[in-house]
Structures are given as structure tokens and as C-alpha cells.
Amino acid sequence: MxxxxxxxxxxxxxxxxxxxxxxxxxxxxxxxxxxxxxxxxxxxxxxxxxxxxxxxxxVIDEQNARTFAAMSAGDPSPIGTLVRASRGIADLLMRDVVVRAGIRISLEHGVLAQQTASFYEQWIAGVVDVFRLAIASGEVSTDLTPEALGGTVVPYFTGVQLVSNVRSGRADLLPVVATMWRVLVHAVVDRAHRERLLRVVDDVFA
Incomplete structure (x- = not known):
């Protein structure tokens, strides 16, 4: 030792x-x-x-620091920023044991619930801010509020990666996250920006 x-x-x-x-x-x-x-x-x-x-x-604190760093992925487009951030987090889930472990234990054990809730509140707040920018720029056109969008997209991504882990050990993580983004682009992105952002998804997850 x-x-x-x-x-x-x-x-x-x-x-x-x-x-x-x-x-x-x-x-x-x-x-x-x-x-x-x-x-x-x-x-x-x-x-x-x-x-x-x-x-x-x-472990959870270190996982939070590493995953939050992915949000710094630069893109002139708000939705492009989220797409690139999700790819960064997906990459971490596949290669970084601290990120995998932090997410696993934060979701499985009751005594860690307060820390977990704080982590997701921070994530949702950050994504809400990006959706505010996306709506203000005209990139997103929807009756949903930024709060509703952020509060849905974060759990959507969380569920996608958890199911990918159960089904394939995350071997299919990149294609299923790309599909998630195609669904979201078709659902909330203004028609004028849709094709461009679908190309961003294709490029980021190629």
C-alpha cells in the first residue's frame, strides 16, 4: 500500500x-x-x-464538475450548444468511470437524494437559460415555456442514457441521443432553422 x-x-x-x-x-x-x-x-x-x-x-461532486464542463461547448446557435453538450456528456458516460459512477449512485440511493436534486436543479436551470436564448433568437418556436422545455429535456436525456445502459451497456448511446435530438428539433425548432439544426445533429453524432 x-x-x-x-x-x-x-x-x-x-x-x-x-x-x-x-x-x-x-x-x-x-x-x-x-x-x-x-x-x-x-x-x-x-x-x-x-x-x-x-x-x-x-464522487457525485466530481461527476457534476465534469458534466457541467460539457456545457461550455461553443456554438453560435443555442440549440447547437445543447446538442454539442449532450455529445460531450455521452462521451463522458462511455469513457469516464467517475461520471458513470456518480450518475449511478445519485439515482439509486435515497441518502444521496438531496445532492442529486441539487445537481438536477442546476442542470435544468442551465438548460432553461439556453432555451430562453433559443426562443428570443427565433430558433425555437413553441407555446412551451423555457422552464417547461428545460424541465423536460433534462429528464429525457437522463432516461435515454439509462435505457441505453440497460439495453446495450451504452453501445447504442450516440445514435439514440441523436434520435432524441431529431425528435426535439422537429417538435420545437422553427421551420426556418430546422434543416440547419438537423445537419448539426448529424455532424455532431456522425
Whole structure:
């Protein structure tokens, strides 16, 4: 075993915990198993995280930071920004164990509900802001409010990726998220912008 110090030890433990949570879930994963996977003693782990709950919250916080960073995907079009952000998050779900683990445990365990609710409220608020821009620019034309759109699209994406995980281990994640966007473009995008944004979807998920 090796005990690295400070922030380095914390990062090692978070990554190791993510592997355990992604594979086994919150209830089955153990502090002993996390310490073993991290290559640190249980005493060293407890100096950074006094409980398994604290480790889980750290994984969720890191997952939030990594997924929120995807929203910085630049595009002159508001809907294009959301399309590119969803591709970035899909890529993270396929290759980043911290993101997969954070989402898994945040949805499966009741004691983490407050943290999960806060994460989704932030996500929805960010997407609502983008839909406000899309409506103001004329890109989106609908009777639905930005709040209704954001409050629906975030759960839509969440459900799509969860079902993809169950059905194929997310092997079909990119095509099913692309289909989600084609449905949304046809449903709410103004006709004048529809073909352009369908091409964006095709390009982003090619």
C-alpha cells in the first residue's frame, strides 16, 4: 500500500471509489474495497473521508464538475450548444468511470437524494437559460415555456442514457441521443432553422 498525501490521495480515492460504485453500486461497495482499490490503508482513507457516504458525495461532486464542463461547448446557435453538450456528456458516460459512477449512485440511493436534486436543479436551470436564448433568437418556436422545455429535456436525456445502459451497456448511446435530438428539433425548432439544426445533429453524432 502507498499513502500519498493531501489532494493527491483524495483524487486517487475518488477514482478508485468510482470504479467500485460503477461496478457494484453504493450499497454493495465497501470502504475496505475502496481502500484496497486505491492502494491506501483504511486509516488513510478515513482521514480524507470519514464515511462511505462522504466518499459517494465526493464522487457525485466530481461527476457534476465534469458534466457541467460539457456545457461550455461553443456554438453560435443555442440549440447547437445543447446538442454539442449532450455529445460531450455521452462521451463522458462511455469513457469516464467517475461520471458513470456518480450518475449511478445519485439515482439509486435515497441518502444521496438531496445532492442529486441539487445537481438536477442546476442542470435544468442551465438548460432553461439556453432555451430562453433559443426562443428570443427565433430558433425555437413553441407555446412551451423555457422552464417547461428545460424541465423536460433534462429528464429525457437522463432516461435515454439509462435505457441505453440497460439495453446495450451504452453501445447504442450516440445514435439514440441523436434520435432524441431529431425528435426535439422537429417538435420545437422553427421551420426556418430546422434543416440547419438537423445537419448539426448529424455532424455532431456522425
Amino acid at each position: 502507498h499513502d500519498v498525501g493531501g489532494a493527491g490521495r483524495r483524487d486517487v480515492i475518488v477514482e478508485a471509489a468510482a470504479v467500485e460504485f460503477d461496478r457494484d453500486g453504493y450499497a454493495t461497495a465497501s470502504i475496505a474495497g475502496i481502500a484496497r482499490a486505491a492502494g491506501v490503508s483504511q486509516g488513510s482513507l478515513h482521514r480524507s473521508f470519514p464515511t462511505k457516504h462522504a466518499v459517494a458525495l465526493a
